[in-house]
Amino acid sequence: MATESVTRKTDIGPPHYQKYLPPVIKKNYGKWKFHEVLKPGVLMHVAESGDKLYSVRAAAPRLTSTKTIRLFAEIADKFCGGFLRYTSRNNIEFLLTDEQQVAPLVERLKKEGYPVGGMGPSITNIVHTQGWVHCHSAASDASGVVKSVMDELFPHFEKMDLPGKLRIAFACCLNMCGAVHCSDIAILALHRLPPKINKEALPKMCEIPTTVASCPTGAIRPKMIDGKQTVEVIEEQCMYCANCFTVCPAMTLADAENDGLSIWVGGKVSNARHEPMFSKLAIPFIPNNPPRWPEVVAAVKNIVDVYARNASKYERMGEWIERVGWPRFFQLTGIEFTKYHIDDFKHAGETYKRSAQLKHTPAEG
Ligand code: SF4
Numbered sequence: 224m225a226t227e228s229v230t231r232k233t234d235i236g237p238p239h240y241q242k243y244l245p246p247v248i249k250k251n252y253g254k255w256k257f258h259e260v261l262k263p264g265v266l267m268h269v270a271e272s273g274d275k276l277y278s279v280r281a282a283a284p285r286l287t288s289t290k291t292i293r294l295f296a297e298i299a300d301k302f303c304g305g306f307l308r309y310t311s312r313n314n315i316e317f318l319l320t321d322e323q324q325v326a327p328l329v330e331r332l333k334k335e336g337y338p339v340g341g342m343g344p345s346i347t348n349i350v351h352t353q354g355w356v357h358c359h360s361a362a363s364d365a366s367g368v369v370k371s372v373m374d375e376l377f378p379h380f381e382k383m384d385l386p387g388k389l390r391i392a393f394a395c396c397l398n399m400c401g402a403v404h405c406s407d408i409a410i411l412a413l414h415r416l417p418p419k420i421n422k423e424a425l426p427k428m429c430e431i432p433t434t435v436a437s438c439p440t441g442a443i444r445p446k447m448i449d450g451k452q453t454v455e456v457i458e459e460q461c462m463y464c465a466n467c468f469t470v471c472p473a474m475t476l477a478d479a480e481n482d483g484l485s486i487w488v489g490g491k492v493s494n495a496r497h498e499p500m501f502s503k504l505a506i507p508f509i510p511n512n513p514p515r516w517p518e519v520v521a522a523v524k525n526i527v528d529v530y531a532r533n534a535s536k537y538e539r540m541g542e543w544i545e546r547v548g549w550p551r552f553f554q555l556t557g558i559e560f561t562k563y564h565i566d567d568f569k570h571a572g573e574t575y576k577r578s579a580q581l582k583h584t585p586a587e588g
């Protein structure tokens with residue numbers, strides 16, 4: 224079992240995770256025998272020692288008020304000795320060892336309006352980014368789209384009625400804080416035009432060298448206009464990432480007409496059966512349509528429904544598409560195939576090792 228180093232000195236970052244592990248996890252660290260989902264939202268881990276740990280998963284909003292956090296803390300104190308955790312998709316999980324407390328805990332969560340589920344062959348919380356609430360480079364909202372999509376897909380959270388796990392992610396620009404490259408369905412917002420340069424504001428707000436250096440593709444060049452030092456953008460080199468806007472607020476990308484969303488499918492992180500897969504483009508562009516984004520909701524629901532009808536048991540979205548083939552995927556979903564679907568990325572996409580699966584080639588002779 225790993226132990227916390229007494230010499231670990233830091234005043235940044237979170238405390239060492241070992242400090243907050245429930246006693247049952249500390250005792251059985253690295254010695255778990257198996258786990259199984261007992262019912263939607265209730266997972267049981269069994270250790271070699273015979274100890275059992277129950278994890279009860281509830282849907283939680285990503286942006287949470289202090290009132291809600293106090294409620295979760297009170298529930299954890301009452302039912303599980305104060306032990307809880309957040310999953311990477313912002314579900315909240317209560318960790319307990321007393322099986323008798325599982326049913327009352329589930330009841331209490333439901334009473335408070337936090338549905339229990341999101342495990343096994345279901346749709347769990349959608350991991351998402353900041354959106355218009357909190358990020359300057361967002362091409363769409365995050366919480367708004369996710370709430371609209373999840374309202375439609377919610378029955379799949381409480382029931383384990385899908386062929387396999389279905390993980391959905393959302394990122395509000397292609398910097399992808401939401402890790403959309405490896406989800407079964409990914410919604411990715413995008414800008415489609417290069418930054419507009421506010422030539423009046425630029426000299427007052429920005430430094431030319433840092434603005435030029437901020438561009439990962441070298442699309443920004445210094446330029447003298449009317450005797451004033453400013454910059455220009457080589458449009459063909461711009462990938463609309465908004466990095467320059469982070470450094471120089473006089474280079475705005477937000478555009479009500481041209482910002483929107485794309486949908487990607489078939490990614491996964493898991494090494495089970497098939498090595499991890501990157502998501503691939505399904506729908507290149509859907510315009511922003513707040514407050515409920517009905518076109519995005521309908522597109523995601525359609526893909527989920529087609530997958531649910533056609534995939535085999537345990538098959539993830541990407542495994543199913545690989546089995547039936549991309550032409551069949553487009554045929555079944557009715558999604559139009561366009562020139563934007565042709566993957567002309569020339570670099571190491573196919574050759575990077577993406578998994579922990581290793582192939583052993585025995586030495587000859
Ligand atoms: Fe900001 Fe882009 Fe991250 Fe969204 S995905 S929070 S816009 S950096």
Ligand code: SF4
Nearest residue numbers: 438461462464465467
């Ligand atoms: Fe460069 Fe990105 Fe700005 Fe385009 S949006 S100019 S690629 S930093």
